[in-house]
Amino acid sequence: MKYRAMRGTRDILPGETRKWQFAEGVFAGVAKRYGCREIRFPIFEATDLFERGIGEMTDIVKKEMYTFHDRKGRSLTLRPEGTASVVRAYLEHSLARRAGVVKLFYMGPMFRYDRPGQGRYRQFHQVGIEFIGSPDPQADVETLEILVGFLKGLGLRNLETRINSLGCPVCRPGYQQSLRDALAGITSSLCEDCIERVERNPLRVLDCKQEKCRLQFGKLPVMLDHLCGECDDHMKRVEEMLGGIRLPYRVDPLLVRGLDYYTRTTYEVHHAGLGSQSALGGGGRYDGLIEQMGGPPTPAVGFSAGLERALLSLDEEGASPDVAENPDVFIAPADETGEREIPGLTHRLRQRFAVERDYRRRNLKSQFKSAADHGARFVIILGEQEVAEGSVAVKDMESGEQAKVPLSAIEEWLEANLASL
């Protein structure tokens, strides 16, 4: 075989696409019940948009972007996430409403030049939500509700929600300094990556998964203890509301998300069945981003979730929905006379039913086998005898019973018998 799908990309084959349609349908359904409207934006944007929007020192921008030059020499990048593009579109088309929030959802492929592994692809698919324009903690909670509602709607059970607060420009600098001070004392016992992080972005040290680093974290100051009055109040209200809607969660002071633009509330939802790639989705508040991207100061909150991992988790739990797409009827000619009637009858029945047939003029036995493989509910047998008396024989593949039905009444017969399921 000469051609193969590129590393980190894959085909979603017909046997799988129904699951994807199901997942996207569940997401769109939940999002719409929360008043979100769909937005679709380009697959590629100016490289600069992502560099500014995501953050120069994030891993995504530093080493994971699919960047290329077009014929005019412009630097373009395949979108590695959705938020930057949504904000760009929001500003470009002045979507802001005088009062209230703009609530958007999106779904589609994203691209990151990562090393592929289970649940991680270079072209992967995300669904996401952005609430733009509200500083209210209720917005934070509603987005999290959508995320959890989506995953539960898929049928997932072993979910764990973690939340944290990253503070704001008022309280974070002070905390970062005290964190840096505390880290200075233990630098020698940290991993190489963390030593570098101490200077650049001390918060990210907390995100380290190395055992030797994690052991030290108990003694470090946490953001939650250094929140300013407003941030502290914000966090408390988020927790109150989560309690009010009985959404179980765990406060994780070490939860620091990878993107630079987050402020205050941050959250992730994990699945117990997945190994190292257990994060199904995550998000949080990004009150500074829109201003940073050239817009007016505008609070916002949102999340994104990975479809590959959600579907992987479903398989893990054995909870994948039954999404068979079986034909209602299989039409089998018994002889040459029947063969001649096939095009007309299938065309007629296909105006109302899913009809399958064989294209190889095989014997009846083989056609029945084929009908069973397709999972057809009924088989219509048509031969010289039936044509002569203007009827067809219809066999119910489940009960094995067979009936003779007038050709003129076949639609009504099928309608009645399919409905009786």
Next chain:
RNA sequence: GUGGGCGUAGCUCAGCGGUAGAGCUCUGGACUGUGGCUCCAGCUGUCGCGGGUUCAACUCCCGUCGUCCACCCCA
């Protein structure tokens, strides 16, 4: 990006210096107008790709690509 495992039929895999195999699937038949069970017969391969060692390589060596696992990071 780092370390390790694995690439043999459509699928799951065995083989291991000397003529490429099994099960499932598929096709046909037993059952000449009726599926699922059973039995019989048959089809299918550049042994991932490229070099090297050898009289001889699916087998050993090197490289490469792909894939999986762990780490990094994330979705």
